[in-house]
Amino acid sequence: MSQSMPDTQAKSAPATSSADGRKVLVEVTDLKKHFPIKSGILFQREVAAVKAVDGVSFRIYEGETLGLVGESGCGKSTTGRTILQLYQPTSGSVKFEGQEITDLKGNALRRMRRKMQMVFQDPYASLNPRMSVGRIVAEPLVVHNIGTKKEREERVAELLELVGLNPYFVRRYPHEFSGGQRQRIGLARSLALNPKFIVADEPISALDVSIQAQVVNLLEKLQNELGLTYLFIAHDLSMVRHLCDRVAVMYLGKVVEIAESEELYTNPLHPYTQALLSAVPVPDPVVEETRQRIILKGDVPSPINPPKGCNFNTRCPVSVDVCFDQDPELVEILPDHWVACHRVI
Amino acid sequence: MAVAEGAEPISLEEQQRSTPFLDAWRLFRRNKASLVALTTLIIIFFIAITAPLWTTVGLLDARTGAQARHTVNPVNLPSVDPYPDPGSCARDNLNSNPYWCSWLSPESLVTVQNKYCFRPEPDYSQKQWCYVLGGDSNGKDWLSQTIYGAQVSLSVGVVGATMSLIVGLIYGLVSGYYGGRIDNVMMRIVDFMYGFPTLVFIILMQVYFTEVARQYQDTDQQGIAGFVLALNKDMGGLLFLFIALGVLNWIGMARQARGLVLSYREKEFVEAARAVGANNRRIIFVHLLPNILGPLIVLETLAIPGYIFTEAFLSFIGLGVQPGTPSWGAMISEVRDRGGFFSNRHILLVPSIALVLTTLSFNFLGDGLRDALDPRMRGT
Numbered sequence: 001m002s003q004s005m006p007d008t009q010a011k012s013a014p015a016t017s018s019a020d021g022r023k024v025l026v027e028v029t030d031l032k033k034h035f036p037i038k039s040g041i042l043f044q045r046e047v048a049a050v051k052a053v054d055g056v057s058f059r060i061y062e063g064e065t066l067g068l069v070g071e072s073g074c075g076k077s078t079t080g081r082t083i084l085q086l087y088q089p090t091s092g093s094v095k096f097e098g099q100e101i102t103d104l105k106g107n108a109l110r111r112m113r114r115k116m117q118m119v120f121q122d123p124y125a126s127l128n129p130r131m132s133v134g135r136i137v138a139e140p141l142v143v144h145n146i147g148t149k150k151e152r153e154e155r156v157a158e159l160l161e162l163v164g165l166n167p168y169f170v171r172r173y174p175h176e177f178s179g180g181q182r183q184r185i186g187l188a189r190s191l192a193l194n195p196k197f198i199v200a201d202e203p204i205s206a207l208d209v210s211i212q213a214q215v216v217n218l219l220e221k222l223q224n225e226l227g228l229t230y231l232f233i234a235h236d237l238s239m240v241r242h243l244c245d246r247v248a249v250m251y252l253g254k255v256v257e258i259a260e261s262e263e264l265y266t267n268p269l270h271p272y273t274q275a276l277l278s279a280v281p282v283p284d285p286v287v288e289e290t291r292q293r294i295i296l297k298g299d300v301p302s303p304i305n306p307p308k309g310c311n312f313n314t315r316c317p318v319s320v321d322v323c324f325d326q327d328p329e330l331v332e333i334l335p336d337h338w339v340a341c342h343r344v345i
Numbered sequence: 346m347a348v349a350e351g352a353e354p355i356s357l358e359e360q361q362r363s364t365p366f367l368d369a370w371r372l373f374r375r376n377k378a379s380l381v382a383l384t385t386l387i388i389i390f391f392i393a394i395t396a397p398l399w400t401t402v403g404l405l406d407a408r409t410g411a412q413a414r415h416t417v418n419p420v421n422l423p424s425v426d427p428y429p430d431p432g433s434c435a436r437d438n439l440n441s442n443p444y445w446c447s448w449l450s451p452e453s454l455v456t457v458q459n460k461y462c463f464r465p466e467p468d469y470s471q472k473q474w475c476y477v478l479g480g481d482s483n484g485k486d487w488l489s490q491t492i493y494g495a496q497v498s499l500s501v502g503v504v505g506a507t508m509s510l511i512v513g514l515i516y517g518l519v520s521g522y523y524g525g526r527i528d529n530v531m532m533r534i535v536d537f538m539y540g541f542p543t544l545v546f547i548i549l550m551q552v553y554f555t556e557v558a559r560q561y562q563d564t565d566q567q568g569i570a571g572f573v574l575a576l577n578k579d580m581g582g583l584l585f586l587f588i589a590l591g592v593l594n595w596i597g598m599a600r601q602a603r604g605l606v607l608s609y610r611e612k613e614f615v616e617a618a619r620a621v622g623a624n625n626r627r628i629i630f631v632h633l634l635p636n637i638l639g640p641l642i643v644l645e646t647l648a649i650p651g652y653i654f655t656e657a658f659l660s661f662i663g664l665g666v667q668p669g670t671p672s673w674g675a676m677i678s679e680v681r682d683r684g685g686f687f688s689n690r691h692i693l694l695v696p697s698i699a700l701v702l703t704t705l706s707f708n709f710l711g712d713g714l715r716d717a718l719d720p721r722m723r724g725t
Contacts, residue, residue: 081616109622113620113621127617186617
């Protein structure tokens with residue numbers, strides 16, 4: 001079943017095994033987002049670019065949770081935002097329910113926003129400190145002109161109850177809440193328009209460990225009740241293993257491995273994934289002391305000047321000559337397990 | 346302040362409200378100096394607004410006391426010529442108006458300055474009319490001039506502050522939000538304005554228009570110049586001052602507003618609003634504006650003493666309000682020009698204290714506002 005799509009545009013997108021029967025909700029093909037660095041006083045010219053996302057392709061099936069992991073600065077958050085068209089992609093395509101959304105503008109784009117929403121990382125900065133909670137959660141309804149005032153109030157109360165907050169909190173202000181509660185408010189806001197797809201950009205990173213568990217359980221509960229699809233961006237690997245069906249690993253703007261969750265954690269093929277997973281501590285002290293950790297030498301290269309060939313070649317413990325010449329493509333090595341590495345092919 | 350989910354619901358009335366305004370008020374209250382300043386300013390404003398209550402008759406021109414009673418605010422002041430006979434105020438108004446000319450003064454204060462107390466002979470049954478703080482060389486009541494001067498200064502402060510706040514706010518919002526070339530061009534204009542010699546500009550304008558007015562004193566001046574002059578006269582000579590203050594200070598406000606917009610524009614709640622589908626207008630007015638208004642108001646309050654001083658300074662050198670309009674700067678200038686200081690030492694203190702009190706109050710108020718608004722913002 002390992003066939004790559006005969007797609008001339010994309011480098012190689014993971015195949016939708018049509019025999020699988022799963023419906024593709026979001027299809028990202030060779031997505032690129034470069035941020036230009038301009039220089040000059042009056043007439044600014046682009047002298048270089050930060051290649052935050054440099055050719056990313058994957059699919060997200062309806063009803064699943066795709067985890068997107070990688071170290072800080074690898075471009076995960078930028079990918080999430082670019083999918084939602086918060087950034088205009090430099091090139092590449094994003095299809096939502098089969099419809100291309102990168103060229104939508106104005107009202108068409110606004111209508112598309114009703115179906116896909118985002119939960120942000122920082123619970124303290126993602127809520128307007130001058131607006132009451134009721135107004136914050138009702139804002140999506142107001143922007144899209146949905147319902148009368150009374151209906152909106154009812155919907156806000158319903159949403160707050162859904163995320164586990166007391167509806168009497170509508171008149172309170174964000175600074176009166178704890179981090180976990182604020183994250184729930186952000187979640188309630190993203191659910192206001194009944195979206196199908198939610199990009200969760202590190203929603204639990206800023207929270208206490210005990211609260212993290214609560215919020216993750218809430219996310220799972222909402223997924224079951226409302227049939228949501230998540231793109232879960234995180235760097236906590238153990239949490240990702242628990243929550244996500246499939247996981248994609250990113251390094252310096254490119255996806256290096258995508259597989260089902262258990263498969264990835266038990267059988268990581270890409271050397272970067274292997275090093276990443278070996279960095280996760282094991283709860284068993286005996287095992288933790290005796291196991292062998294893979295420690296990568298060197299630092300992540302700058303995204304302004306990615307290395308020629310494979311992005312990972314500066315730190316890879318098993319690199320060979322071809323790694324410095326050619327950029328490896330994402331190839332399906334095992335069923336539904338895609339890797340971008342010359343050594344594995 | 347974590348409240349357990351699912352706890353016993355408290356009714357909305359019982360909850361202690363915590364709107365941003367109430368929080369700011371609570372913080373403001375802690376600063377005693379700014380509370381005192383606020384009270385002082387409220388009193389000064391009240392006195393200035395209800396000036397006719399305190400200065401019923403003979404306030405500005407002892408000779409045409411009856412006429413002076415009608416000119417209750419500087420905007421409508423006619424230009425009056427000094428008369429030599431100071432007692433006529435009391436005499437003219439004795440029968441029609443039994444109230445004091447100036448502040449209520451008990452009989453015991455009669456001895457303060459005999460020259461300024463009028464008891465019309467031979468009717469000793471009438472109360473004595475006293476200028477409590479004395480008068481100037483023309484026989485005008487010093488206290489009443491101070492009170493009407495407060496009107497001028499406060500209006501200059503308020504109008505100047507409002508104009509520069511509104512213009513600077515809009516300019517900074519547009520420039521900061523849209524960024525890029527628009528921002529570039531707008532900020533270069535601001536940089537240019539920074540070098541503009543505004544004081545010289547005001548002085549030139551005043552001198553020119555005074556000269557024009559003098560030349561065409563008798564004829565009815567037509568056209569733009571005539572219209573401007575008439576407007577200026579109606580405003581007691583303050584029109585150019587208002588224009589100049591508007592031109593002067595909005596640039597500081599614009600820079601500050603732009604800086605604040607640049608920092609708030611990248612915050613996640615703005616991104617969240619965009620993710621929801623809000624358009625630019627909504628983001629600017631609903632998300633950015635309420636957040637940046639706080640520091641701008643603080644800045645503006647701290648700039649008001651500057652406006653008041655500018656007006657006082659210009660009136661002092663004779664290029665501010667028109668000669669008939671009372672102003673603290675003009676009063677100080679009067680003491681310097683016409684004397685009176687060596688016989689009545691307090692005469693210089695009155696407008697000076699008024700000026701100092703007002704500007705210090707605005708300063709402390711601004712400090713208190715900054716304390717009230719900033720710590721809460723640091724917490725978010």
